[in-house]
Amino acid sequence: MTIKEFKLPDVGEGVAEGELVSWLVAPGDRVEEDQPVAEVETDKALVEVPSSYDGVVEELFAEEGQMVPVGDVIISFRVDEEGDGGGGATATDAEPADAQPDSPASDGSEPEPDAGEAGDDGADAEPDTPSGRTFAPPSARRLARELGVDVAAVDGSGPGGRVTEADVRAHAEGDAGSADADAADAPEPRPAPTPTDTGSDGRKSAVSKRDAGGSAASSATAAGGPEPAGRETTLATPATRKVARDRGVDLDDVPTDETRDGEAFVTADHVRAYADAVESAAEPTPEPGPTDDAPEPAPAGGAPETATASEATTASGDETVPYRGVRRTIGKQMERSKFTAPHVTHHDTAEVDSLVDAREDLKPTAEAEGVKLTYMPFVMKAIVAGLKRHPYLNSELREDDEEIVLKGDYNLGIAVATDAGLMVPVVESVDEKGLFELAEEVNDLAARARERKLKPAEMKGGTFTITNFGAIGGEYATPIINYPETAILGLGAIEERPVVRDGEVVPAPTLPLSLSIDHRVVDGAIAAEFANTVMEHLENPLLLLNE
The missing domain is CATH 3.30.559.10 (Chloramphenicol acetyltransferase-like domain)
Known part of the structure; x- marks a missing residue:
């Protein structure tokens, strides 16, 4: 296999950039050529961007809600090519096959590796589905990601075994009693892997780590704050990574007991709790004396003022609508x-x-x-x-x-x-x-x-x-x-x-x-x-x- 990068095409007359509204696929999903992989808003329309490849989604390079210039790489795929050994080091180095629950097995149009190529432990094998491919519309795949459901494991009731949204919900309800505690607490979309996971030749991904120095966390630790975890790899959803960026937190420093596919998994609540602890430890302690009666300093980031403004907006009956997407x-x-x-x-x-x-x-x-x-x-x-x-x-x-x-x-x-x-x-x-x-x-x-x-x-x-x-x-x-x-x-x-x-x-x-x-x-x-x-x-x- 080989890694193919896909750039945002020109999606409209004179359009230089578009807002990536939503992903219709996740890392590990198998896609076909011309299958929509993302929704992008331009000055005149909301358009679906089709894939140029048959393969498996390797990495997402943009967050939902991000403005992406035309010509920037937004997604990469693992694509089978004749003569490359039908699997080989590229796919194995990029991400273990057992870390891709949404990936159906290769269909009949792609050569399957024999036992010798797959290796002794069968690490390159992908889970089988009845037809070798999961048929599901983007809406059903999106719902599956939201509910933490492996779409390849859902029995489809539609024509030709097509998976519907009702099938996804029924599968999620049926597994609710036997699901792991972490999935039951907060089912979230499967996270996009970091560059360390994917081997993307050094390209900076929208889900890559923040400043490795972690100066804020170091200062907080010196002041008696929480100890940074200091991991090399952390899995998290795009939404959680956005929270981390907004709070200035390195995801690898956030403590967590949850795991996904053998890697540490961090939720938005973990990030907020860690950020609050770091900010509290970093606050200056007022010296005793006449200054005791002075107003307390606001926490870093001006959170109280933001909350007050929000409460005032809500109390006045006004509604704030984001100026973005097609309207912007x-x-x-x-x-x-x-x-x-x-x-x-x-x-x-x-x-x-x-x-x-x-x-x-x-x-x-x-x-x-x-x-x-x-x-x-x-x-x-x-x-x-x-x-x-x-x-x-x-x-x-x-x-x-x-x-x-x-x-x-x-x-x-x-x-x-x-x-x-x-x-x-x-x-x-x-x-x-x-x-x-x-x-x-x-x-x-x-x-x-x-x-x-x-x-x-x-x-x-x-x-x-x-x-x-x-x-x-x-x-x-x-x-x-x-x-x-x-x-x-x-x-x-x-x-x-x-x-x-x-x-x-x-x-x-x-x-x-x-x-x-x-x-x-x-x-x-x-x-x-x-x-x-x-x-x-x-x-x-x-x-x-x-x-």
């Missing part, structure tokens, strides 16, 4: 766009009687072909007509090169609101597709966006964006440009509104339009002419036959 990255992108490109928004209204009639006439034909026909394909074709006449709205300003690139493709991004945040899948080559083809593609992309099943490539390459806030409610808005594009068109709801015809006020279906432009590239007059072209094609749908 969207905020950064919107800030960049708003403060880089001077926005101007042009509003207008199209009278769309003929468009409504045309859609009604085409709906039966579309339904016969299994297509749900909305107004969006008509709008997309009208926009392409406008972009062809006014190419500066289909452009990008490259400030460093001092040039404006007029795009030759007509790739329209469609903003989709999802539970995970705003996603903008891109429909490519709109000028080359018919109404029904566009309708089918838009419906498919929107559905997969809401299910978080979009591929990163499907959100790249847009030249102009459409946002349909009218689907939720509203007439006009001031949409923010999807930078580095130079324009975005917002659509209000198509409703009957009063219009003046032949000197009389009559009801008619109208479509409000809100066009935001980058005023560095597009003049207001050009924006108005573009809007007029779009409205001309929406009010006379037969013109779309030329597009």
